[in-house]
Amino acid sequence: MQSNKKRTFASRYLPALAALPLAVAAGSVSAESLEQRVQRLEAALAESTAQASSNTSFKFGGYIKLDAMASQYSGGERALAAVGDDFLVPSVIPIGGESGDANFDMQATYSRIWFKTATQTDAGTISTHVEMDFGVNQIGDERLSNSAVSRIRHAFVSWQYDKDSSFLAGQTWGTFFNVASLPETLDFVGPVATVFERQAQLRWTHGMGNGSSLMVAVENPSTGLYGGTSGAAGGGDFDNNSLPDVVVRYNGKSGDLSYSVATVLREIAYKENFTNNLAQPIEGDESEIGYGVSFSGKWQLGQDDLKFQLNAGNLGRYLGLQSFRDGYIESNGDIDLLDTVGGFIAYRHFWAPKWRSSFVLSASEADQPSNAPAGTPSAYRSAHANLLYSPVKALTLGAELIHGEKHIEGSINGDDSGELDRLQFSVKYVF
Numbered sequence: 001m002q003s004n005k006k007r008t009f010a011s012r013y014l015p016a017l018a019a020l021p022l023a024v025a026a027g028s029v030s031a032e033s034l035e036q037r038v039q040r041l042e043a044a045l046a047e048s049t050a051q052a053s054s055n056t057s058f059k060f061g062g063y064i065k066l067d068a069m070a071s072q073y074s075g076g077e078r079a080l081a082a083v084g085d086d087f088l089v090p091s092v093i094p095i096g097g098e099s100g101d102a103n104f105d106m107q108a109t110y111s112r113i114w115f116k117t118a119t120q121t122d123a124g125t126i127s128t129h130v131e132m133d134f135g136v137n138q139i140g141d142e143r144l145s146n147s148a149v150s151r152i153r154h155a156f157v158s159w160q161y162d163k164d165s166s167f168l169a170g171q172t173w174g175t176f177f178n179v180a181s182l183p184e185t186l187d188f189v190g191p192v193a194t195v196f197e198r199q200a201q202l203r204w205t206h207g208m209g210n211g212s213s214l215m216v217a218v219e220n221p222s223t224g225l226y227g228g229t230s231g232a233a234g235g236g237d238f239d240n241n242s243l244p245d246v247v248v249r250y251n252g253k254s255g256d257l258s259y260s261v262a263t264v265l266r267e268i269a270y271k272e273n274f275t276n277n278l279a280q281p282i283e284g285d286e287s288e289i290g291y292g293v294s295f296s297g298k299w300q301l302g303q304d305d306l307k308f309q310l311n312a313g314n315l316g317r318y319l320g321l322q323s324f325r326d327g328y329i330e331s332n333g334d335i336d337l338l339d340t341v342g343g344f345i346a347y348r349h350f351w352a353p354k355w356r357s358s359f360v361l362s363a364s365e366a367d368q369p370s371n372a373p374a375g376t377p378s379a380y381r382s383a384h385a386n387l388l389y390s391p392v393k394a395l396t397l398g399a400e401l402i403h404g405e406k407h408i409e410g411s412i413n414g415d416d417s418g419e420l421d422r423l424q425f426s427v428k429y430v431f
Contacts, residue, residue, distance in 0.1 A: 055119055056120075057117065057119075058115075058116070058117055060113070061114055061430070062112045062114050062131075062431060063429060063430040063431065064111045064431070065110055065426060065428040066428075067086070067106065067424060067426050068104070068106045068424070069085070069104070069106075070102050070103070070422065070423045070424075071102065071103050071420060071422040072420070072421050072422075073094050073099070073419070074419040074421075075094045075096055075097050075418030076095070076097025077097065077098075077100035085103070086136075087187050087188035087189050088190075088420070089189075090320055090323045090382065090406055091320075091321065091323045091406070093405070093406040093418045093419070093420050095375075095408055095412050095416070095418035096415045096418075109135045109136075109148045110134070110135045111134065112133035112134075113133075114131035114132075115131075116129050124160050124161040124162065125160040126158070126159050127159075127160070129154050129158070129170075129172070131152075131154040131155075132153055133151060133153055134150055135188070154172045154198065155170050157169055165207070166205050167202075168203040169201075169202050170200065170201075171199060171200045171201070172198060174201070174217075174219060174318070175203055175216075175247040175249050176195060176197075176264045176294060177195045178195075178249075178296040178297070180298055181298055181307050182196075183344070183348065184348055184388070185386060185400060186386055186399075186400040186425075186426040187384065187402055190360065190362075191309075191346070191360050191382050191384065192323065192342070192364060192381065192404060193309070193311065193343050193344050193363055193380065193382075194319075195309065195311055195315075195318050195319060196318075197317065201217050201218065201219035204216050211251075211253035212252045212253060213250075214249070214251075215247070215248070215250075216248050217247045217248075218246055219244055219247060220244065221241035221243065222238075222239060222241070223237070223239075223241060224236070224317055224325040224326050225268070225270055226338075227328050227329030238271070240270050241267050242269065245264055245265070246266075247263070247264045248263055249263075256299060257299045258298050258300075259295070259296065259297030259298075260297060262296075263291065263294075264291065264293075265291055266291070266314065267287055267289060267290075268287065268288045268335055268337060269287035270284060270285075270286060272284045282331075284329060285333075287335070288337055290316075291314060292311065292313030292318060293312055294309065296309040296310070296311075305348050306347050306348075307348070308343065308344065308346070309344055311343055314326055314337045314338060314340070316338075316340075319340055320342060320380060323364065323380055324340050324377060325338060328369070338366055338367065338368070340365065341365055342363060342380075343363070345361055346359065346361075354389055354391060356388050356390075358386055359385050360384040361382075362381070363380065363381050365378065373409070374408070374409060374410025374412065375409070375410065376409045376410075378408055379406075380404070381403075381404070381405040381407075382402070382403065384401070386399060387400075393430075394431065395429050395430075396428045396429075397427050397428075399424070399425050400424045400425075401422075402423075402424060403419070403421055403422075404419065404422075405417060405419050406419075
């Protein structure tokens with residue numbers, strides 16, 4: 001429709017515009033009539049532009065965040081420039097070494113920007129969302145530039161085709177993850193046993209009244225397994241799935257309690273040639289169906305709130321930044337799925353209108369087999385306590401104490417666990 005408007009505008013006004021220089025040169029148009037004609041052309045152009053954009057709204061925003069952290073590991077020195085220096089990644093906590101010195105780091109790479117549109121059409125409202133930050137993909141070093149490449153966080157289109165139903169296509173938070181249950185921490189992710197993933201998906205959402213809704217989604221799959229050529233303790237990642245992850249989630253509300261119940265069915269698959277621990281060549285091409293369930297929510301307690309998650313199943317990468325794998329490649333090439341469980345509870349208290357704190361406890365465990373190699377992770381623990389101050393709503397200054405633990409099967413140099421203690425300061429401004 002807009003292209004027709006453009007053709008109509010061109011056919012009506014461009015000939016007159018082109019004729020202006022000739023008319024002025026010939027003296028057939030007075031200065032007054034020339035001014036009037038230009039005004040009419042400007043008004044027509046403004047009207048055409050307004051009609052083309054009147055149905056679309058645009059929004060731009062994001063935040064700037066500075067993090068300053070002092071970290072100390074009990075089981076060895078940190079890996080140089082490891083991702084665990086920026087936020088709590090439980091799987092990279094070292095074990096079996098001497099306690100390292102405290103390390104101080106500052107970074108602003110988790111600042112972010114987003115751009116949104118919403119267009120009213122005869123078929124309903126069509127919205128888009130693109131968001132990026134600069135975490136993880138660093139291309140500079142701390143000597144000079146501290147440069148980082150922008151990375152996509154969200155990129156999706158949502159079609160609200162009636163008042164109760166919508167369809168989403170693109171990359172955003174996984175449907176299995178109830179983002180509203182994530183506690184307010186200065187750490188980028190937070191508790192070690194939270195569900196946390198963004199991925200490409202197709203999602204249908206249907207409102208059911210009284211604040212409840214049903215979500216059904218198919219999402220991008222991925223598999224992580226101990227064993228194969230990567231070794232049982234280290235594990236490997238595979239991209240051999242023939243089926244997407246399927247997620248069904250119900251969001252409900254009862255009084256001051258908002259909650260979600262979600263389930264995911266996953267194909268756990270791999271294809272690899274390797275030599276097993278009996279020195280036998282194996283041509284592996286196997287798949288199994290795994291599952292996961294999650295119960296999460298937020299209970300409003302006046303101004304304070306209580307947030308929680310309880311997650312169980314063959315969760316693999318869904319739980320705690322893939323702190324456990326999906327299962328094992330056995331010596332005959334079969335897949336033995338790994339059962340995991342984890343969750344957290346978080347209480348946020350407002351000391352005053354501008355002062356608040358969150359206290360978070362979290363734990364996760366895996367039912368590792370008796371023959372799991374030494375060094376295979378068996379459990380994680382974490383605790384967060386912070387104090388946040390917001391002189392205005394958009395600006396937050398805060399400090400947070402973080403304690404994280406990693407436990408393993410067997411021991412490394414006589415140690416079966418490692419700890420991280422961190423003091424983090426942050427400044428965040430939302431625009």
